[in-house]
Amino acid sequence: MTAISRRSLLGGAAGAAALTAFSSAMSEAVARAASDLRVYVLVVDGCRPDEAVGAYLPTVRSLAAQGTSFTAARSVTVAETIPNHVAMMSGVWPARSGVPANSVWDPALGEVRDLGLATDLLVPTVLDRLTGELGLATASVLSKDYLFGVFGTRATYRWTPEPMLPVTDHAPDVFTMDALVRVIDDHDPALVFANLGDVDRFGHADLSGSSLRLLRTLALIDTDAQLARFVAHLRWRGLWERSVVILLADHSMDWSLPLSLVNLASRLDDDAFLAGRCQIAQNGGADLLYWTGPPDERAAAVERMRSIALATPGVLSVHDPAGLNLGANAGDLVVYCKAGWRFTDPTVISNPVPGNHGHPATEPIPLVVSGGHPLVRRGVVSSAPARTLDVAPTVASLFGLQAPSGGWDGVPLSPAFAGVPA
Amino acid sequence: MEQTFDRRSVLRAGAATAGVVLGATALPTTSATADEPVFAHGVASGDPLPDAVLLWTRVTPTPDATPGSGVGPTVDVTWEVAADPAFAAVVASGAQTTGPGRDHTVKADATGLNPATTYYYRFRLDGAVSATGTTRTAPALTAAVARLRFGVVSCSNVPAGHFAAYRYLAERGDLDAVLHLGDYIYEYAGDFNDSVVRPHDPPREILTLADYRRRHAQYKSDEHLKRLHATVPFIATWDDHEVANDAWSGGAENHQPDTEGDYAARKAVAHQAYFEWMPVRNEADRIYRRLRFGLLAELSMLDLRSYRSRQVGIGDGGTDDPNRTLTGAEQMAWLENGLITSGAQWKLVGNSVMVAPLQLPPLSPELLGPLAELLGLPEEGISLNPDQWDGYAVDRRRLLATLANHGVRDTVFLTGDIHSSWANDVPRDAGLYPLLSKSVATEFVCTSVTSDNFDEILGVPPRTTSIVLETAVQALNRHIKYCELDSHGASVLEVTPAGTQMDWYYLANKADPASTLTWGRSFRTRAGTQRVQSVGTPIAP
Structure with a gap:
């Protein structure tokens, strides 16, 4: 070829x-x-x-x-x-x-x-x-x-x-x-x-x-x-x-407008249980959340991440990747933002672009x-x-x-x- | 200060704005008399499914078994459905027992039918045979449907005129169904504008079960309506006048508990009569439901009266109260889920009250919320009519956000209630439209079959004073692309994969039973655009 x-x-x-x-x-x-x-x-x-x-x-x-x-x-x-x-x-x-x-x-x-x-x-x-x-x-x-x-x-x-x-x-x-x-x-x-x-x-x-x-x-x-x-x-x-x-x-x-930002990393880091033990792959309108701590703590961690994400302004919904036909490398949770918002992770300046996609x-x-x-x-x-x-x-x-x-x-x-x- | 507000005062407020003196128009009256043959109230069908359709009739087995009388024998009525008008090929049949307990009405679910098929049906009682009705089943769930056509009507008030608009729809011969968006009957003694073309029966405001049954019977005796019912299936929901004006979950503007008794009891009998006399599928008192038409369209028929919080007055900040609701939590969740997960392209919403904001001025919550709070005004501005979605801003914001957040496209609200014709974009934020807020749906509002509107309430000739207000409304509400406040008639909605188009047909004279209708205006929504667009010609019959 x-x-x-x-x-x-x-x-x-x-x-x-x-x-x-x-x-x-x-x-x-x-x-x-x-x-x-x-x-x-x-x-x-x-x-x-x-x-x-x-x-x-x-x-x-x-x-x-x-x-x-x-x-x-x-x-x-x-x-x-x-x-x-x-x-x-x-x-x-x-x-x-x-x-x-x-x-x-x-x-x-x-x-x-x-x-x-x-x-x-x-x-x-x-x-x-x-x-x-x-x-x-x-x-x-x-x-x-x-x-x-x-x-x-x-x-x-x-x-x-x-x-x-x-x-x-x-x-x-x-x-x-x-x-x-x-x-x-x-x-x-x-x-x-x-x-x-x-x-x-x-x-x-x-x-x-x-x-x-x-x-x-x-x-x-x-x-x-x-x-x-x-x-x-x-x-x-x-x-x-x-x-x-x-x-x-x-x-x-x-x-999205400049203030319609979702920064999940800081919220996860603010949680003592999750801090330093999870990762985020930011995809504009979707964040993939990964638990990197011990496997036996995964279930509790996922529920904690889900709870924090759902309580975050601008977040639309949180999903199990398997339910979206996404597979293992999509991590533990998929988080969508609302229309007119965007994710910016790990920092609030990580995603400066106004146009985004990835959310429904x-x-x-x-x-x-x-x-x-x-x-x-x-x-x-x-x-x-x-x-x-x-x-x-x-x-x-x-x-x-x-x-x-x-x-x-x-x-x-x-x-x-x-x-x-x- | 709390201020009561109803539709009439909206129009009167508009009249005051325009600087015009209100006046009543005296119109000739006619008497409504009817023979009482066995099937005096005709036949009807409704709520078509791919394999079933509801059949309806009412029998008068003995002369004294008049509607609402509570007397008469219990009888067995048979029905049959055929593929041909001669009934050579009967495909379904059955029998139903009826009697005074259900006012001698019959509702039969004819099942085992083929999708997208025209059928003929009739009833028998002893030796009497009803007129033959024509109906049509819905397409199969996964069928590719090239076209649907619906008649769209609302607000048919007997004292206000004749139902020539129904005759027009019956004569078209190209409709899959008729959507009745509410105010199928009126509860008043006469017309609310004191000009009575035809008197109501009973000649008083209806309150009891017998009253509501008699009123339904009068409407079902109208020759134009009988003909339309016999021609095409209805898909109906109620608005307020099926119980009482400006109804909410616990009362109504036109209900005075001190003199008219318990509202819940009145609502219960009104609903009972409605379910007896209308070909609608209800589960107990629940009327909101969804019908599917192949891959092309799904129709969510709403109930915006049974669960709503009480209306607020003009200028009250209560429109933004998160504890108030128009739909109720359960119906809202049902609606949202249906819109998000629909397997059909067009999401049609049968919606008894207007969803597009109608405001003077159209403020936005983000920009003017703080000022509104200081002034004690609702965040979205001063609503002209808090009986509509305008009065329930939290529910509307939630619904429109759902459409935007989930990428739901091709949602069209089909609306009645306000006796006038509208074509609207539906932006999330009317104050920022179109520059900063895009439309997430569209809305077509049909006018009234007969109920009075702007010119009649003002007592001025049509297409005179109204034009001033129409112009002002569109100038101040940029999402409103068409507003016509004078005419009565019926609309026809065509749905194709490429778009939806609403044609408004207007009556020449609603006091004339032989009145003609002429095409007035057409708007369409092209697939994927979420915007209405003027069209120069109506769809070909």
Whole structure:
């Protein structure tokens, strides 16, 4: 498999050779189907459903009009970037994928870290399975380092995000779209998974997020222009009629005022029993709480943490991670904040950004299935429940890929297609 | 100083604001007479489920078994449901015993039906056969539903006019159900504006079980209402006038214990008559309930009278008292849980009183709370009508916060009560809307079928003085996008995955039983937006 930077995309011979090598493994039927089908999963990171139908995203609205919109779509909790991108490509709950949040407490390292390592993702994804099982080329074009990291070498072609903006720590959409167009031109992968980070990153930083959303609006306008460029390129390349475009967000966005902060660490430290014996992985709108003391004191500690959290202004609710399908590395408790609030842990200056997600208020997302492929149903609006983890079963269904060991947790987005098996 | 306040005084306050003198309009009266055949009160259906629907009728087995009389034999009434109007294919049937103990009413739950299916039903008593009613079951729980259409009505007062609006809905032929949001009957002796088109029966304020039964019987004798009931299932909740004006859990503005007795006893008989005469599913005295229409919509019908604390007066700070409630704790928890966990896209809330703030001025608690406290004003400003959610600010804040906190979208409140037409965004904080506080739901308020509103109470021609107040209301309440205070009629709500649209149809003359209705205005809520938007054309019938 081939890692591609902008530089490597300029010379795609090696990738083309790799695709040719894999092609021999394809069955005739699948090869014929695959030769007709291209699937592009485009993530407008952090986009809100109301923005998707608003004035600043005409291309999204146009794609919706040419396809199927899922009006009840939601992200999986925790409504963060990494777990939802993983859900899209794996089709399973975080409890199985191993990726429940952006940040977790790593007991081996003794620190909170992002789940941005390839070894963090424990299950196959359609990026690697399409290649390994059907011999189809795939590509990932992801604007954030930790996404590039967590998906590792799973895609046949991978773009190293650059240049990275110093404050937002992501590659601007114009460069991401450059890479996306280039990988299509150079390698024409069957599946491309792309993340456009501007809307999220400028949303996080938008100090007018609670009111005018000035930065955010500029980002929306620019991202829409990039999407228009993408659609135009597919048409120009003659790929549109063979394309299924799944356009969605990984999570939404909520803005808080400067005084609407939740700092749980200080409250836990103020408790004599808990002090120094618990950790918090802060995820914007959600805190993951970990008991690091003796195991035989865990039950009492968890109840104490729960009680303290529930008594904290701005806290919405406290949950057992297992009840949220999050798995062991989500810790002992998941704490959500209310809309208009944010967590800032361990200190009150740890999270200065006004735009946050991770709490239930940020779970609603836009999700559109479009494209020129004859399978795509046009002008449909569906009330069917949909989640980010439905993307992988949909991709698999389109390409004829079987469910993974243990089955899918998501379901194919069948209302969007005419004649695609569920 | 405590100040009593009711709907009439809201409108009168508005009139005073506008500098207009109140006046009564004399309208011609008609007498209401009816034969008493066996099925004189028609047939009805209600509360459709995917596999069941309630069927209703009332029999008069002997001439003396009149409504409220308490006399007459106990009889067995049979019913049958068929897939065709000729009853060639009967799919369900049954029998029910009724008698004077339930005022000879019949309520049968026809089960084992197919979802999203039109059925025909009728009753038999001895040799008599009722008119044939048409009903329709709800879609299956997980069905993808492309469209629903509901008639939306409230505030139908016999003395105030004829129910031509019901006739209009019956004639449309495209409705899945009719939502009646309360004030299905009125308890007054006459009209509260002293202009009586048709006299009430009994000709007095109703107080006893016999009174309430007779009053329900009079309404069910109205030809327009009978026709609508026989055409489409109803989904109804009560507001105040099913018992008495401005009712609360322990009393009502229009109940004087010194002369009218114990309020609890009055409420009990009013509720008994309601349950006898209405095709609603109730568990004991509980009427709030939820109905599901596939993946497209879920309808929570509220009871905002039985559990509420007593209304406060204008300017009282009591609207912010956390010990006061509109819904009651149990109903609020039920509502919140339903909204959060709903498996349907659209969360429709059948809501008898307006949820959107109506304030002059629209203050916000964060910015002006301290000033309000100094002045002894409620934190959210001076409410025009504390009988609405405005008077119960703590409950409203909790409910709207729940919508925001849990990312609940596509919630639409469907409201009656105030005899006028409104389309509202529902922001968490009206004072900061739209810049700093976003809308978390929308609200469509239907006007009255006949009950008097602004122009009639003022005694001025419609669309004259009212326009001044409508303009002021919208200027001062930026979340209110439509406000029309004069017209009567019915609304039609269309629900699709892409949006909901409410069309208001207005009566030409409510004193004329043959009055036409014409389209007045339409607003929609597009999916995911939580905002209302004017639409230039009504939905196609």
